[in-house]
Amino acid sequence: MIRLERVEKVFKVRRRVGRLRRVRTEVRAVDGISFDIARGEMVGYIGPNGAGKSTTIKMLTGILVPSGGRVRVAGIDPARERTRVARRIGVVFGQRTTLWWDLPLRDSYELVRRLYRVPDARYDRNLARCVELLDLGPLLDVPVRQLSLGQRMRGDIAAALLHDPEVLYLDEPTIGLDVVSKAKVRGFLREVNDGGTTVLLTTHDLTDIEQLCTRVMVIDHGRLVHDGDLAGLHGAGDSERTLVVDFERELPPVRIAGARPVKVEGPRQWLAFPASASAAPLVAELAACYPLVDLSVREPAIEDVIARMYAGRAAL
Numbered sequence: 528m529i530r531l532e533r534v535e536k537v538f539k540v541r542r543r544v545g546r547l548r549r550v551r552t553e554v555r556a557v558d559g560i561s562f563d564i565a566r567g568e569m570v571g572y573i574g575p576n577g578a579g580k581s582t583t584i585k586m587l588t589g590i591l592v593p594s595g596g597r598v599r600v601a602g603i604d605p606a607r608e609r610t611r612v613a614r615r616i617g618v619v620f621g622q623r624t625t626l627w628w629d630l631p632l633r634d635s636y637e638l639v640r641r642l643y644r645v646p647d648a649r650y651d652r653n654l655a656r657c658v659e660l661l662d663l664g665p666l667l668d669v670p671v672r673q674l675s676l677g678q679r680m681r682g683d684i685a686a687a688l689l690h691d692p693e694v695l696y697l698d699e700p701t702i703g704l705d706v707v708s709k710a711k712v713r714g715f716l717r718e719v720n721d722g723g724t725t726v727l728l729t730t731h732d733l734t735d736i737e738q739l740c741t742r743v744m745v746i747d748h749g750r751l752v753h754d755g756d757l758a759g760l761h762g763a764g765d766s767e768r769t770l771v772v773d774f775e776r777e778l779p780p781v782r783i784a785g786a787r788p789v790k791v792e793g794p795r796q797w798l799a800f801p802a803s804a805s806a807a808p809l810v811a812e813l814a815a816c817y818p819l820v821d822l823s824v825r826e827p828a829i830e831d832v833i834a835r836m837y838a839g840r841a842a843l
């Protein structure tokens with residue numbers, strides 16, 4: 528469905544040197560990336576800030592023309608046939624809305640319908656499904672500017688799906704959302720993918736990846752440094768997850784096999800354990816041996832996982 532062959536994107540920029548001089552330099556935002564994504568896959572695309580994720584997605588939509596290599600989406604070259612590719616893809620940028628700010632959601636959707644010439648029956652069916660699964664009913668007549676971030680995000684995701692795209696690109700779809708909204712968005716994306724839509728998901732939240740993607744690609748300095756499952760990524764860098772545990776009262780740092788105490792703050796304690804291991808036996812032991820009130824599992828930051836991955840390689 529998506530094929531990249533040695534794709535490059537080089538930006539020419541002018542940099543200030545000293546007070547008066549400016550020199551021309553190049554930024555290699557994407558530096559020879561190749562990958563294939565099959566129809567129906569849901570793939571995570573992660574990396575630190577400035578790694579080249581957005582640039583890749585912009586080349587997949589045809590907004591940016593590659594400096595080298597070959598891009599195909601559903602067999603189409605996006606840079607040459609931008610309108611044709613637009614009918615096959617949906618895009619959600621978490622940080623920006625594609626909706627009309629002053630219009631109610633319903634009117635924005637109507638404009639999308641006309642823009643893509645979506646047949647009435649198909650539009651009605653898709654809208655009804657999004658309204659039901661994303662709880663948009665009470666929001667349809669509210670102007671976009673009055674929506675909360677989580678509501679707006681759900682509105683944006685629906686707008687991207689009304690024309691039945693075969694491929695969905697999501698750039699940080701859960702950024703800034705509370706736990707409930709995140710769960711709603713993730714549940715919906717799972718349904719969309721189960722329905723056969725190919726999804727490429729960019730995120731800084733490893734929980735998104737853990738809950739949604741069987742495959743994750745990591746980009747750093749414009750290069751692909753990992754393509755495999757999340758456990759493989761954690762394993763490559765010996766990264767750690769953290770159990771955040773609330774006890775009934777203050778306790779000395781608890782010691783259980785397979786985890787190490789990291790921090791104690793009143794009745795709350797943080798315990799690190801290998802990210803590739805299951806949390807279940809640790810939770811069972813804590814529940815059996817200590818006065819447990821609440822517990823959650825935190826994923827490591829993507830930056831930490833990548834730093835550990837490099838450290839692991841350097842040690843080989």
Ligand SMILES: Nc1ncnc2c1ncn2[C@@H]1O[C@H](COP(=O)(O)OP(=O)(O)OP(=O)(O)O)[C@@H](O)[C@H]1O
Pocket residue numbers: 538539540554555556574575576577578579580581582583
């Ligand atoms: N239009 C542009 N002109 C010049 N340089 C650019 C342009 N767009 C991106 N870059 C540079 O290309 C590199 C990759 O940027 P990109 O936005 O693709 O990263 P990203 O992985 O999406 O980062 P983030 O997680 O912060 O969104 C960065 O060094 C960035 O400064």
